[in-house]
Amino acid sequence: MSCKPTITSNLVSREMTAEKLLGNPKYQGICYGGYRTNSRDIEPNVSEVKEDLKILAAIDIKIIRTYNLHREEIVNVLKAITELKKENPKFEMYVMLGVWIDCKNAWTEIAPIHDEESQRNAIEIQKAVELSNQYPEIIKIISVGNEAMVKWATSYYVTPAIILKWVNHLQELKKSEQLPKNLWITSSDNYLSWGGGEEQYHTEDLNSLIKAVDYISLHSYPIHDERYFPEIWGIKENEANLSDKMKIDAAMLRARDYAISQYNGVVKYMKSIGVDKPVHIGETGWTTTDNVYYGDKGSKAADEYKAAQYYELMREWSNKEKITCFYFEAFDENWKDSANPLGSENHFGLINLQSQAKYALWKNVDNGTFKGLTRNGKPITKSYNGVVNELWLDVKIPNSILKN
Structure with a gap:
């Protein structure tokens, strides 16, 4: 299960390390999947990935988190970065390589055995080793497991x-x-899994894992949690006379603070076992559409205005604190809930499948950030044709009234 590093081209600087990347506001992170159809059987090719990476580079993204190690996409990502660097030696893009880990009998009709692992795990790890040695200039982090x-x-x-x-x-x-x-090793998981909440997760194996990783990569999703903990959502009694926008802005501040509390909970637990190492955010995001739990029939959390607020608030906080935030995600991907096109999982991207920048990136369209760039041959334009009043027709105020 080993593979000696191979000699590769010096197209991308080997001097950049995970230690230098993480926590550096000049190197923004994002979660990336380039799938354009409702099936993962149709892989994004190298040209399509290059289109995407140019768009991301334009908004100062320099490190992407990937998931699909067992698919052709990650190889195409690595080829695309290599080609872009050859075309422009100043181009920088690095990769956090995700290794999928699951248990025995996962995704089968047989009951999963959670303390035994899938035979596939060893194959995934071997592939990560091979790619990391083949592309040491690009792959700077391996993440063992995704919410595993x-x-x-x-x-x-x-x-x-x-x-x-x-x-x-x-x-x-x-x-x-x-x-x-200098390759950093971590696991990317929910804040609970890193000890930031329930005591059932506080085990000696977790403590050993915290000591073994180079840094902690945690996930936080207030938009999901508000369904189970509605006290972070809704409108407070003393906010009743505020404008609709101010009510929503106040709710979004609470959502951000909730994410920060989860981050702080992980840091607190880490330090309680005598460890002090970097903690960064492997995933957080806000969907813009849903027809089930988070849309008009549910908590009314999903829309482009709220998503833009969350994006700005999390970027502002993480940059100030020098925490890398791999925002979820770059582009909409509708394979995730192919049976329900309006399902929330399909709509976490900053850019939709019509090559339209959602509200969070409208200002980038205005200032020419995407000039000359295309996705699927289409220039990057604004959602809602850039008409704010049309966007606000889809923005709803949360129903619940919270005690002050």
Whole structure:
């Protein structure tokens, strides 16, 4: 399960490391998937990925988080970055490589066994090792598992011991010079999985994992949590006379503060076991459309105005605190809930599938950020044709009244 580093071109600087990237506001992060149809069987090709990366670079994104290690997409991403650097030596884009980890019998009709792992995990790890050695100028982080330990992932979650096993394996490969020594290893998981909440997660295996990773990558989704903890949402009694916009802005501030509290909870737990290392955000985001839990029939949280507010608030806070935030996500991907086109999972992107910048990026369209850039051959324009009043027709005020 090892692979000696190979000699590759010096097209991209080897001097940049994860330690230098993470926490540096000049190197913004984002979660990236380039799928353009409602099926992952249709992979984005190198040209399509290059289109996407140019768009992301224009808004100062320089590090992307990927998930699809077992698919052609990640190879195309690495090829695309290499080609873009060849075309423009000043082009910079780095990768946080996601390794999918799940348990025995995951995604089958047989009951999952959470303390045993899928045989596929070893193949995923080996692929990550091979790619990291082939592209050391680009891949700066390996993330072992994506929300792989959180217990609500009932179809596939694993115990921390399984993640720890593979993190330790990769760290040993670094020590024996079978992986680049500056490559950082982490796991990207819900704040609960990192000890930021319920005591059931506070185990010795988790403590060992926290000590083994180079940094902690946590996920926080206030838009999801407000369904279960409505006290963070709604309108307070003393806000009743505010304008609709001010009511919504106040709710969005509470959502941001909720995410910060989850971050602080993880930091607090980490320090309680005698560890002090970087903690960054592997995922957070806000969907713009939903016809189930978060739309008009639910909490009324999903729309472009609220999503823009959350994006700005999280970028502002994370930049100030020098925390890297891999915002979820760059582009809409409608394979995630192909049976329900209006489902929330399809609409977390900053740019939709019609090559329209959502409200969070309207100002970038105005100032010419995307001039000369296209997606699927289309220039980047504004959603709602740039008409604010039309956008606001889809913005709803939360129903619930909160006690002050």
